[in-house]
Amino acid sequence: FLDNHLAHPSITDRLPGSGVDLSRFSARLSDDDGKVRFLVVARMLYDKGIGHYVEAARRLKAEYGDRVECRLLGFVGVNNPTAVSKEEMQQWVDEGVVTYLGVSDKVEDEMAEVDCVALPSFYREGVPKSLLEAGAMAKPIITTDNVGCRETVDHTVNGYLCEPKSTESLYAAMKEMIEVGHSQRLIMGQASREKMQSTFDEKIIIKKYMDAVESALKA
Template sequence: MVNVTITSNTSWYLYNFRKNTILSLLNEGYQVIAIAPEDSYSKKLEDLGAQFIHVDIDQGGTNPVKDIKTFINFLKIYSKIKPEVVLNFTPKNNIYSTLASKLCKAKVINNIAGLGMVFINESITAKLARFLYKVSQRKSDKIFFQNEEDRKLFLDNKLADVSITDRLPGSGVDLTRFTLQPAADDGVVRFLLIARMLYDKGIGHYVDAARALKAKYGDGVEFQLLGFVGVNNPSAVTKPEMQAWVDEGIVNYLGVSDSVEEDIANVDCMVLPSFYREGVPKSLLEAGAMGKPIVTTDNVGCRETVDDGINGYLCELRSTESLAEKLELMIQTTHEQRLEMGRQSRLKIEREFDEQIVINKYLNAVKECLEDKEYVFVEQNK
């Protein structure tokens, strides 16, 4: 049985974002091995039918010793399980799993789901990351990008040859799970932001805009946050900071959820004022599929989800004033107009971001890699 390995920096990510990809690979008859740090979702991956292997990854850290250990651990795992094809997601996996995979003669398919702050900052850490991308990605057999700007950036910086690159519509969205769910007309306009609670995601601007709009509209508006808080990242919002905002009455913090569709169903608008280099944010795709208008930044990855003025609004990066202005436009729009914007969101997602498009591209890429391996084997043994 052909071994296809899939890796990420959390089991949570693999289960929540790549569950249907794993199921499709299993249905095609592949043995699927999931590699990630062990967490409460690791058992769920096994329940799908995948084998799970733990690996240590300091996902938000910059300690080179820990990263070298991650590379060595991948190398040990691949030397033992001998994967035919490795699918990598998230930055450190794209780098260290790729290098280890190639030493073990596996084919590699990487997914660049946004470039974070790597091509924005000029810190030593960012420069090192760019160097590691250049070394590792040139060894990949296929690289999927979630937006054209990231692909162009890679090509302009000679990080990969154009022949191995392709574009995906983000990570796609399961249109059977995320269905049209109009919000109730109860006199309250509810906004929701789903993301890791990072300042780079625009959380601070969202809170500041919420503070100003709550002062003006009172109980007629509600601002919600959902996602991991206090994560291992220099840009992380701390738990005391979140609690202070809640105590002030600015936002409602909903924690984390495996059923985000229930939270999305209850709101009038999804918001993400990110200035991080996104791929295409999953939360915006899921909200769009459920018929919600969107307010997000005119930023890489984010702007792909909005036809400005049709299914939502684009605001300026790092601007609380611009964000508040767009949110107020949504507040002043009638309920029926918001519903119509939401219907346009659903149509856009159906046209451009169906998860099945993503899954089919992965299945085809795996087959191409296996065919290439077979060809090389035959040529070497002539």
């Protein structure tokens, strides 16, 4: 709109997604028990990168065995052309590649148990709520250098960006997250929390809306 002179800069702003409730999603650190746990929270769609995540998990399980666990949380078999079927999910679970957690109204409890939250999406995202919630809980993030997703990660600071539609790139990022060790993951997680506080606090977004309403009423 600005590039094509359809709106004046003085009446424009850009919201960083819908924000996150920093009181509900508070920092909850994982224990160092020698096992690294990853979690994807999303509708189970191939467009969300679920296939790439499963293949990366398969490679990591072959390499690290029980030292790594890759979890999935979200609706399966949804009405979408790229949906993962219940049968496919069960095959992956039976193979021992992933742990499927079903769905939950208390996603913060599931996030609290893991060391890193991932979303290898190549879907045309807004700013994914699951990544904002993960960051607020002081979790490092792995996501794609994709619209919406990339806004949540400063590469190597609070997580890693990988290439969309690339199992190899995702695998490399997950492997790096394992290899940096528990203490470095905690440092990255703290950086995630700080990023959410400074940029994505829902109070910031609500204030922007209220300021716009107040401005409109005075016009």
